[in-house]
Amino acid sequence: MxxxxxxxxxxxxILREQPxxxxxxxxxxxxxxxxxxxxxxxxxxxGLRRMxxxxxxxASGEEPTGASPASSRRARIAYSLTDAGxxxxxxxxxxxxASSWDDDAFDVRFSLFxxxxxxxxxxxxxxxxxxxxxxxxxxxxxxxxxxxxHDAYTAELQRHGLEQVEREVAWLxxxxxxxxxxxxxxxxxxxxxxx
Amino acid sequence: MxxxxxxxxxxxxILREQPxxxxxxxxxxxxxxxxxxxxxxxxxxxGLRRMxxxxxxxASGEEPTGASPASSRRARIAYSLTDAGxxxxxxxxxxxxASSWDDDAFDVRFSLFxxxxxxxxxxxxxxxxxxxxxxxxxxxxxxxxxxxxHDAYTAELQRHGLEQVEREVAWLxxxxxxxxxxxxxxxxxxxxxxx
DNA sequence: AACAGTTATATCGCTCCGATACATCGGGAA
DNA sequence: TTCCCGATGTATCGGAGCGATATAACTGTT
Numbered sequence: 065m066x067x068x069x070x071x072x073x074x075x076x077x078i079l080r081e082q083p084x085x086x087x088x089x090x091x092x093x094x095x096x097x098x099x100x101x102x103x104x105x106x107x108x109x110x111g112l113r114r115m116x117x118x119x120x121x122x123a124s125g126e127e128p129t130g131a132s133p134a135s136s137r138r139a140r141i142a143y144s145l146t147d148a149g150x151x152x153x154x155x156x157x158x159x160x161x162a163s164s165w166d167d168d169a170f171d172v173r174f175s176l177f178x179x180x181x182x183x184x185x186x187x188x189x190x191x192x193x194x195x196x197x198x199x200x201x202x203x204x205x206x207x208x209x210x211x212x213x214h215d216a217y218t219a220e221l222q223r224h225g226l227e228q229v230e231r232e233v234a235w236l237x238x239x240x241x242x243x244x245x246x247x248x249x250x251x252x253x254x255x256x257x258x259x
Numbered sequence: 260m261x262x263x264x265x266x267x268x269x270x271x272x273i274l275r276e277q278p279x280x281x282x283x284x285x286x287x288x289x290x291x292x293x294x295x296x297x298x299x300x301x302x303x304x305x306g307l308r309r310m311x312x313x314x315x316x317x318a319s320g321e322e323p324t325g326a327s328p329a330s331s332r333r334a335r336i337a338y339s340l341t342d343a344g345x346x347x348x349x350x351x352x353x354x355x356x357a358s359s360w361d362d363d364a365f366d367v368r369f370s371l372f373x374x375x376x377x378x379x380x381x382x383x384x385x386x387x388x389x390x391x392x393x394x395x396x397x398x399x400x401x402x403x404x405x406x407x408x409h410d411a412y413t414a415e416l417q418r419h420g421l422e423q424v425e426r427e428v429a430w431l432x433x434x435x436x437x438x439x440x441x442x443x444x445x446x447x448x449x450x451x452x453x454x
Numbered sequence: 455a456a457c458a459g460t461t462a463t464a465t466c467g468c469t470c471c472g473a474t475a476c477a478t479c480g481g482g483a484a
Numbered sequence: 485t486t487c488c489c490g491a492t493g494t495a496t497c498g499g500a501g502c503g504a505t506a507t508a509a510c511t512g513t514t
Contacts, residue, residue: 305464
């Protein structure tokens with residue numbers, strides 16, 4: 065099973081319902097994942113080309129139309145999933161390995177949770193949680209060990225970082241609890257935090 | 260004034276006091292900035308080379324010692340700032356432009372705040388704050404505009420993102436307040452959040 | 455004496471990003 | 485009406501970054 069990078073997964077996910085232009089893919093992704101994680105054209109177009117070459121998507125668009133009527137219609141290329149692409153997406157949605165809860169992958173995976181089965185969702189949330197716990201220890205160890213190097217700003221930066229990770233963990237705990245208490249009901253997904 | 264990338268600035272900052280080996284630079288940076296922002300060797304060594312070529316640092320280390328005693332001593336290269344490097348660091352510490360509060364640059368700049376004068380500190384904190392405010396609006400606009408596309412997980416991801424940025428802003432507000440109330444006292448720096 | 459872990463330098467292939475260029479289209483101001 | 489602006493749209497280039505990997509000496513533990 066060829067490994068799928070985050071960009072590929074995100075695009076497979078976004079093309080799941082309708083074919084879209086490169087430009088639209090970028091906008092949607094930016095809207096769903098937030099203004100951070102904003103994908104640049106320098107990654108998008110080469111990425112699309114790679115996916116076409118791999119047979120995951122196909123360009124079903126108006127070609128440049130070399131010799132054409134009055135104003136030569138410009139290329140507007142809509143990309144859609146191939147069968148292989150759809151298969152790959154399913155495989156990837158069933159995958160609950162480390163690649164699903166890594167820093168850069170987790171939010172993409174999370175944004176696709178309504179198409180992921182309950183058990184996998186739980187595994188991913190727990191994986192992410194334990195990953196962050198490791199970090200928590202690293203940082204607080206580091207904080208302790210540097211007790212006597214007193215640079216107030218550096219210390220504050222660290223304290224703040226620690227706090228952020230702690231809150232992230234709390235968020236995950238909430239989500240995990242929600243998932244757990246939803247078991248026994250439906251096994252399809254659509255009810256995260258009540259807040 | 261040649262532009263200085265974040266990596267260069269971070270290294271200039273860390274070499275400010277003592278010469279260090281590449282390996283040590285990496286460890287220190289990881290400790291001061293947290294386990295995220297962990298610099299890879301694939302960036303570090305080429306980066307050091309660039310800085311040597313630019314004359315900002317120099318390699319004052321035991322050379323490979325081609326023909327030597329028994330067990331050929333391995334190269335252990337300590338890098339130290341040149342005068343040009345020291346000058347560049349000062350220039351950069353006085354710079355309070357957008358490049359100081361960008362996503363990837365802000366924490367490096369912040370970690371050097373005790374070597375930054377009070378006015379510049381304030382300008383950077385305010386710049387960072389306004390950058391985050393823009394994002395805040397983008398995200399909450401996006402949240403409003405997507406009211407009827409109801410994917411609970413996507414919405415939750417967004418809500419959480421919004422919350423994070425809000426907290427980041429609150430943190431900055433606290434720091435700004437501290438800086439402001441410290442004016443009139445000493446103008447050198449070492450007293451951030453009382454918390 | 456063997457093994458594991460840390461210190462240490464270095465490169466390869468690939469991906470990613472920012473900047474930039476170009477072209478079309480719709481709408482509102484002049 | 486014309487003109488220009490902003491959004492839509494595709495595309496590439498150079499450089500910087502990363503993950504994986506190779507090599508090797510030193511240090512401490514069993």
